[in-house]
Amino acid sequence: MALVARVRALLLPGSRLRGATLGRAANGGGAGARRALSHRVLVEADPAAGVAVVKFRNPPVNSLSLEMLTELGICLEKLENDKTVRGIVLTADRPGIFSAGLDLTEMCGRNPAHYAEFWKAVQELWLRLYQSNMALGAAINGTCPAGGCLLSLTCDYRILADNPKYTIGLNETQLGIFAPFWFKDTMVNTIGHRATERALQLGLLFTPAEALQVGLVDQVVPEDQVQSTALSVMSQWLAIPDHARQLTKTMMRKATVDQLLKHREADIQNFVSFISRDSIQKVLQVYLQKLRKKNH
Numbered sequence: 392m393a394l395v396a397r398v399r400a401l402l403l404p405g406s407r408l409r410g411a412t413l414g415r416a417a418n419g420g421g422a423g424a425r426r427a428l429s430h431r432v433l434v435e436a437d438p439a440a441g442v443a444v445v446k447f448r449n450p451p452v453n454s455l456s457l458e459m460l461t462e463l464g465i466c467l468e469k470l471e472n473d474k475t476v477r478g479i480v481l482t483a484d485r486p487g488i489f490s491a492g493l494d495l496t497e498m499c500g501r502n503p504a505h506y507a508e509f510w511k512a513v514q515e516l517w518l519r520l521y522q523s524n525m526a527l528g529a530a531i532n533g534t535c536p537a538g539g540c541l542l543s544l545t546c547d548y549r550i551l552a553d554n555p556k557y558t559i560g561l562n563e564t565q566l567g568i569f570a571p572f573w574f575k576d577t578m579v580n581t582i583g584h585r586a587t588e589r590a591l592q593l594g595l596l597f598t599p600a601e602a603l604q605v606g607l608v609d610q611v612v613p614e615d616q617v618q619s620t621a622l623s624v625m626s627q628w629l630a631i632p633d634h635a636r637q638l639t640k641t642m643m644r645k646a647t648v649d650q651l652l653k654h655r656e657a658d659i660q661n662f663v664s665f666i667s668r669d670s671i672q673k674v675l676q677v678y679l680q681k682l683r684k685k686n687h
């Protein structure tokens with residue numbers, strides 16, 4: 392069975408969810424129900440507040456593997472269809488690493504068909520998040536490079552924990568690869584052209600103070616207040632009538648979304664041919680080996 396079909400079957404209502412639990416939400420919401428919808432994504436919904444907290448739990452580093460992308464996409468689709476949910480906060484289940492970005496093992500030593508399937512899943516998740524009608528917030532409780540930063544940039548606002556280890560940015564050039572045009576556009580829409588050009592060429596990972604200064608995040612707060620702040624900011628966004636907020640969001644993001652929709656297939660082909668190059672495979676292998684060596 393194809394991966395998407397397998398994950399869908401796993402998440403269908405009534406299917407037995409491995410590790411599923413039901414209990415009170417840990418976010419202080421009295422009526423909140425805590426539900427584990429899949430292995431890699433935990434959803435804590437608070438219907439009274441109209442908010443769901445979506446927590447990444449893909450150890451060891453919350454990397455965006457094909458399975459993680461698929462599970463996250465399906466969870467978001469379910470929440471989009473749930474009339475009691477008007478806002479979502481993205482965060483990591485365990486503080487320390489929000490997401491290490493795209494899973495490098497999906498981009499190394501595989502075949503072109505795999506690269507194409509993986510990239511399509513990255514595009515789909517971005518499109519789902521960036522076009523979401525819901526208000527989205529990121530409670531960034533850990534380090535947040537590359538694809539992790541992209542996830543947070545799709546949100547309407549970002550709250551970052553005040554910990555100098557928690558850097559954030561699109562650091563692709565430091566790996567010897569580059570951020571594609573829609574990653575770039577998402578950052579331009581947040582911090583402007585010049586700051587993005589500098590950040591992307593240098594592959595900058597910003598400390599919390601720098602990220603706040605450049606506008607990459609909206610607030611830096613003590614580590615234990617990231618989620619509560621994100622939820623309290625969410626209530627401001629949800630105080631605006633949905634239709635007015637949604638129309639405005641669509642208007643602001645349409646041109647960026649249309650660019651990817653128009654060039655979607657070409658973007659996949661471009662990724663596949665770039666990532667398949669021997670020279671690129673080599674730099675990614677070296678980077679991965681360096682990461683692994685630290686632990687062995």
Ligand SMILES: CC/C=C\CCC/C=C/C(=O)SCCNC(=O)CCNC(=O)[C@H](O)C(C)(C)COP(=O)(O)OP(=O)(O)OC[C@H]1O[C@@H](n2cnc3c(N)ncnc32)[C@H](O)[C@@H]1OP(=O)(O)O
Nearest residue numbers: 452454491492493494495496536537538662665682683686
């Ligand atoms: C046409 C356009 C072409 C291409 C576009 C591609 C766009 C790419 C976007 C991306 O997102 S690329 C990924 C970029 N990510 C990074 O650079 C982060 C790399 N990771 C780290 O810096 C660190 O791991 C950390 C996140 C800071 C966490 O450090 P920590 O010390 O806590 O963990 P450790 O480094 O020991 O890692 C544990 C374990 O996890 C593996 N790992 C880490 N990151 C990734 C990853 N992104 N993908 C896959 N695997 C990853 C690491 O190798 C270790 O494995 P081990 O247990 O086997 O040693």
